[in-house]
Amino acid sequence: MNIPILLICLLFFGASFAQKEANVWHFGAGHSLDFNGGYALQASGSQMFTFEGSTSYCDENGNLLFYSNGGGRLPISGQDGGKIWNKNNQVMYDMQGTEGGGWSAAQSSVVVPAPSEPNVYYLFTMEELEFDVDGVVPSEPNGKGLRYFKIDMTLNGGLGDVVEADVQVYDYSYEGICAIRHANGTDYWILINQDTSGIGVYSVNQNGVQLAGVYPYPAFYSGFGIIKSSPTQSGVGAPCCNKVMTSAGLYDFNLSTGVLTLESDLGATWPNYFEFSPNESYLYASIFDQILSVNQLVQYNVFAPSQTGQTLESTAQVIESNFNGLYLQLASDGKIYFTEQSFGFTTVLGTINCPNTSVPTVSSGVLSFPNDPNTSIGFFSLPNFPSWIFYNNYEAQIQFGPDTVYLCQGDTLLLNAGEGTSWSWGGDASTNTSQFYTVTSPGIFSATVTSTCGLGSDQIVVLPCANEEPTDSSVANVVIPNVFTPNSDGINDLFEIENVPENTEVIILNRWGNVVFSSSN
Missing domain, CATH: 2.120.10.30 (TolB, C-terminal domain)
Structure with missing residues (x-):
């Protein structure tokens, strides 16, 4: 199966704050x-x-x-x-x-x-x-x-x-x-x-x-x-x-x-x-x-x-x-x-x-x-x-990062519209009026922030993870023998693992940690 990878998106808003040495x-x-x-x-x-x-x-x-x-x-x-x-x-x-x-x-x-x-x-x-x-x-x-x-x-x-x-x-x-x-x-x-x-x-x-x-x-x-x-x-x-x-x-x-x-x-x-x-x-x-x-x-x-x-x-x-x-x-x-x-x-x-x-x-x-x-x-x-x-740009700016990001099933994305006096959101977040919005599903999200020194706006498109497949969380009844005797007497001569799911890789190591067997079939 394909195991989905969580995409972590870093979001920034466009304010670089002055340092405090001259406060x-x-x-x-x-x-x-x-x-x-x-x-x-x-x-x-x-x-x-x-x-x-x-x-x-x-x-x-x-x-x-x-x-x-x-x-x-x-x-x-x-x-x-x-x-x-x-x-x-x-x-x-x-x-x-x-x-x-x-x-x-x-x-x-x-x-x-x-x-x-x-x-x-x-x-x-x-x-x-x-x-x-x-x-x-x-x-x-x-x-x-x-x-x-x-x-x-x-x-x-x-x-x-x-x-x-x-x-x-x-x-x-x-x-x-x-x-x-x-x-x-x-x-x-x-x-x-x-x-x-x-x-x-x-x-x-x-x-x-x-x-x-x-x-x-x-x-x-x-x-x-x-x-x-x-x-x-x-x-x-x-x-x-x-x-x-x-x-x-x-x-x-x-x-x-x-x-x-x-x-x-x-x-x-x-x-x-x-x-x-x-x-x-x-x-x-x-x-x-x-x-x-x-x-x-x-x-x-x-x-x-x-x-x-x-x-x-x-x-x-x-x-x-x-x-x-x-x-x-x-x-x-x-x-x-x-x-x-x-x-x-x-x-x-x-x-x-x-x-x-x-x-x-x-x-x-x-x-x-x-x-x-x-x-x-x-x-x-x-x-x-x-x-x-x-140094500080002090302008009303929003920078959601990339124009397009992917959101996998069960993940969330926090959008920050930056500091200001008021916020207006559009698209799939049109009812929000606060600085922050949590995205839980794909869509188009935009925001405008107003400050005493002007306006700033940005938009981001959130898509579902590409080729996303559901994760198989069923429990496989795998049987692994705890001992075998390869002495050709017909009893326990083979080390055999039973009920292995498809597309599973098996690696066997000896007691010194060396690989003695590996197979993905």
């Missing part, structure tokens, strides 16, 4: 946001004090490990000297104004795990362009540049401590720092403004931090701005490259080699603040329109230059013609948060909603924070994070 933000004057509930919740207790840049880092479950303003100035008029705080808001390390980067650097710091060292992290810090506002330190004529601190979270009962402090990597660099995960999923790349010549790429691996290359800026550009990368996933099956954006233009970045290639520049547009969508398809930039004398929020199609040959600038769509936002930062809830500016400072955040779509919306005044009582000013930037943490 807690610390920024400004004691401000904090917690995204572990799936949305931005204002939290208390932060000891942060910074004018611009900061960073924080959580474990894979979203539990805060530490945070930092990345450095500071010699404490004058209330300015912080730079610190690292643990999860209990206690000072882990005091930079005392002479170590780390600058508190007014737009991207003052960023964190990556130390390759091949569990529970150990690199905190990279970046100098501010105004490093000489209090006078130049003779031993540091170019400022503090790029430095790092190494933090071991197994120390101090799990609160962590610094095991390497203020290690200088390069001294002539300001404002921008970006972390990208290597294609191998273990190592990292750090990108900085390498003096005025170009972008410096540094490799971070088990051997430490080394310069991998410097890639010149276009001839028209020689500035120190922020650096952002698209949230491309690394590892097996991931694309070779992601996108890197600076005020000079859009680059391709090879995740394996660290090679940067300028793909498209924005000419005289020169956006200073920008961010990628979670699915890396779109780039958003806050750009000042010199003709209209207003700030605009502009969306660009990231893949158009490589796919169609268009310039990045030609794909520009104005999303908000009178945009009061400047610094943009992607969050784990799939939204891009921006600082709403008033004379360069802010106490208010807005959001770009559904940034993965061609028709995003903008919400102003989403979150507000009190002024710092010491300075009576707000803040200018938001925390800096490695972008791979935020």
